[in-house]
Amino acid sequence: MTxxxxxxxxxxxxxxxxxxxxxxxxxxxxxxAYWHLNQNIRSVDIDSAxxxxxxxxxxxTTVPTAAPSASxxxxxxxxxxxxxxxxxxDSRSGGENAALGGGDSTGARSDTAMVVHLDADRTKATVVxxxxxxxxxxxxxxxxxxxxxxxxxxxxxNSAYAVGGPVCAVKTVEQLTGVRMDHYIEIDxxxxxxxxxxxxxxxxxxxQDIDDDRSHLHLDAGTHRLDGTQALAFAxxxxxxxxxxxxxxxxxxxxxxxxxLKEAGKTELxxxxxxxxxxxxAATGSLTTDTGLDSLxxxxxxxxxxxxxxxxxxxxxxMPVVAAPSDPNRVVAQEPAASTLWExxx
Numbered sequence: 001m002t003x004x005x006x007x008x009x010x011x012x013x014x015x016x017x018x019x020x021x022x023x024x025x026x027x028x029x030x031x032x033a034y035w036h037l038n039q040n041i042r043s044v045d046i047d048s049a050x051x052x053x054x055x056x057x058x059x060x061t062t063v064p065t066a067a068p069s070a071s072x073x074x075x076x077x078x079x080x081x082x083x084x085x086x087x088x089x090d091s092r093s094g095g096e097n098a099a100l101g102g103g104d105s106t107g108a109r110s111d112t113a114m115v116v117h118l119d120a121d122r123t124k125a126t127v128v129x130x131x132x133x134x135x136x137x138x139x140x141x142x143x144x145x146x147x148x149x150x151x152x153x154x155x156x157x158n159s160a161y162a163v164g165g166p167v168c169a170v171k172t173v174e175q176l177t178g179v180r181m182d183h184y185i186e187i188d189x190x191x192x193x194x195x196x197x198x199x200x201x202x203x204x205x206x207x208q209d210i211d212d213d214r215s216h217l218h219l220d221a222g223t224h225r226l227d228g229t230q231a232l233a234f235a236x237x238x239x240x241x242x243x244x245x246x247x248x249x250x251x252x253x254x255x256x257x258x259x260x261l262k263e264a265g266k267t268e269l270x271x272x273x274x275x276x277x278x279x280x281x282a283a284t285g286s287l288t289t290d291t292g293l294d295s296l297x298x299x300x301x302x303x304x305x306x307x308x309x310x311x312x313x314x315x316x317x318x319m320p321v322v323a324a325p326s327d328p329n330r331v332v333a334q335e336p337a338a339s340t341l342w343e344x345x346x
Contacts, residue, residue, distance in 0.1 A: 011127055038283065038284075038295055040284035041294050041295070043293075044165070044166045044289075044295075050167060050171055055174055055207065057180050058120070060082035082118040082183070083116070083180060084115070085182040085227035086112075086185045087186045088113075088187055088188075088253075089188045094122040113126050113129070113173070114130070115130065115179070115181070117225075119313075126316075126344075127314070127315070128317075128318070129317070131320050134173075134332065135324050135327070135332050136172060136176050137153050137155070137175065138160050138172055139151055139172060142164070149164050164286065170184055171288050179346055186289070191282070192228070192231070196216050196232075197282070199263040204234060205224075212238070214321055217237045263268070264279070270293065319333060319341065320333065320338045
């Protein structure tokens with residue numbers, strides 16, 4: 001395991017611990033705050049929308065968190081394979097998102113897409129990034145009005161969210177991977193920027209100058225402290241680095257996730273209730289989840305599962321891709337490597 005992965009795993013565990021502390025603090029000490037944070041979370045009933053025509057769900061069992069004592073029983077944690085689709089949405093809806101979006105685009109796409117896989121015994125996690133420029137078969141998806149979208153061949157992966165929202169994004173990922181998405185988490189432009197600002201910024205190091213007028217990011221090579229708006233531009237930039245492809249942006253996004261987890265895991269947050277609440281308010285206010293994760297209790301359970309993963313247990317990869325025969329500016333899944341990867345997550 002590389003040093004970067006080991007540090008990212010430690011930060012993931014620290015962030016999970018902070019999340020647990022936030023929720024315990026709020027639940028124990030402030031009923032109104034608990035209600036407010038619960039109300040912050042938006043949700044979509046993906047299971048009802050998609051019905052039974054989906055990959056099979058992995059069986060779920062429970063095991064105790066510790067050996068039962070004579071005075072108390074251990075609280076069981078859910079086990080079993082768990083796959084979560086995490087999207088970063090470039091929605092231009094609302095004044096804040098429009099100001100952060102750049103350009104005159106309307107609607108929304110999924111600028112960032114990651115499948116987070118937790119192994120059954122919660123000893124390993126794999127995070128797989130899916131390039132937004134991947135050409136896929138976009139399946140027919142239900143719409144809120146009761147209709148359906150047409151099946152489209154050779155569509156850009158991120159267009160699924162644009163035409164059918166979270167439901168179509170999940171269905172497209174499941175068709176691409178053959179893996180059941182047990183949960184869905186989405187964070188939008190303004191929400192991400194607000195979360196970074198609530199943490200007081202993030203620190204990143206670049207090995208080359210970044211000069212991207214489209215994302216409005218201009219950084220010299222070196223170490224920088226980024227505020228929310230700058231961090232968002234860092235996550236979105238692609239034209240100012242490398243060959244301008246989405247693969248370069250994915251590397252920056254993975255670096256930014258590590259920086260964000262490092263900030264979330266700082267000891268000062270654990271001893272400052274006001275800072276904890278500020279971070280919790282920003283985090284929950286930026287989220288859209290499936291209905292299985294739309295409460296503080298359910299998110300706390302997920303945080304506990306993440307916190308159980310040891311330092312050697314985290315792997316970050318990008319779905320294997322090659323240039324699309326029809327368009328050198330697009331990519332397609334590289335077979336059989338992509339199928340082998342997804343098979344390992346079922």
